[in-house]
Amino acid sequence: MLYNTCRELEGKYIDYLPVIGEKKVVPVGPLVQGIVDDENEHSEIIQWLDNKGEYSTLFVSFGSEYFVSKEEIEEIAHGLELSMVNFIWVVRFPNGEKVELEEALPKGFVDRLGERGLVVDGWAPQARILTHSSIGGFVSHCGWNSVLEGLKFGVPIVAIPMQWRRLVWLWRSTETSMEDSTETR
Template sequence: MASSCNIHAIMFCVTSTSNLAYFYHQFLYGSSSLPSFPFSSIYLHDYEIKKLDIQPIKPRDEKAFGYIILKSFEQSHNIVLLNTCREIEGKYIDYVSTVGKKELIPIGPLICEVTIGEEEDWGTIQSWLDKKDQLSCVYVSFGSESFLSKQEIEEIAKGLELSKVNFIWTIKFPKGVNTTIEEMVPQGFLESTKGKGMVIEGWAPQSLILNHSSIGGFVTHCGWNSILESMSFGIPIIAMPINHDQPLTSRLVEELGIGVEILRGENGKIMKEEVAKG
């Protein structure tokens, strides 16, 4: 719309640049054997490729996952802004700039600070964390747009129980789903983990939790904002990607040496033993 009015528009890429590099390469070269993607550390498992449906892209396949990203990049006027920095993704910035023939300008990481006074639930959470040893707890959250099935929630719960670590876990349900945490977790889980775990339904002040001295790890879906927050606060990442750009971001986490990915079973099934291992 901006272009149709002869107004210059600039794309602000809110995912990782490694993701942008991967998908842009796919759209440029499709199934062609040459050139191959130059960063072997960023890859997708077979079940992720099937789930994301990133088969060779037709020139005008507007339903493809990354089509909007590609078109936005192409229509961005001369430059593209990135929520990252060269220390994290320098080689990916250079690659996309070269193949895309645009100047890429990193302006991040952009972290939204939360004022304590605005969070009415923070007092209860802080009191619980204050009683725990330094770096003894993991924070478990899968963002505001990713929802887990009952089976997945049960496996994560069993994994947390097996690991014997302290944890804060925020569980969210899709709008219109009428259920409770008690119905979704294994029977007896809340009682057996009482004292070691705090389970919260809905939203929680993530940046305040991650910045607390008792937090020593973050089990995350690998949304880019969550990754940037975790890195900014120096919290190791236990990666459990679900969809969209998250699987590739998980590979970046391991490449940077700032976390580990929880391995999945056949067809991407979550397994309690791997959750505990992570």
């Protein structure tokens, strides 16, 4: 099995996985996908960034697997508005959930922003955005790929690990099972 990790970060687990899975584990990473450069796709986002000064814009995205609650959306929106910093914010809703972006945001939020903020509904080309010269920081949920991309492209990360309780539980469960040799799934 090939894993997008390295022994320096997860050596203990790399050694443990073959014991429970009876398959050889080969760490091949960390790997970061290259930038797929389709200039026409999402060009309005890149054009918006082109009008911002160097390192003047914050990129806010919480990945493809975590969806912020209505309350979290409101708090993030208020924080971004009060910061007076340029930002691009990607907001995603679970598949099948019919939510209008304007309804999820605080009333009048988009109008008050003017050209200072861009709110994107659904998906944005994260790697292309992170390589843009206007990006000075990345507010991230700390997913593996997001952290690697932030590091690769030299963008400082404001870490907001959205599923930290789950990670702590998994870490504790794995530590316990490794100590007593029981298998945890």
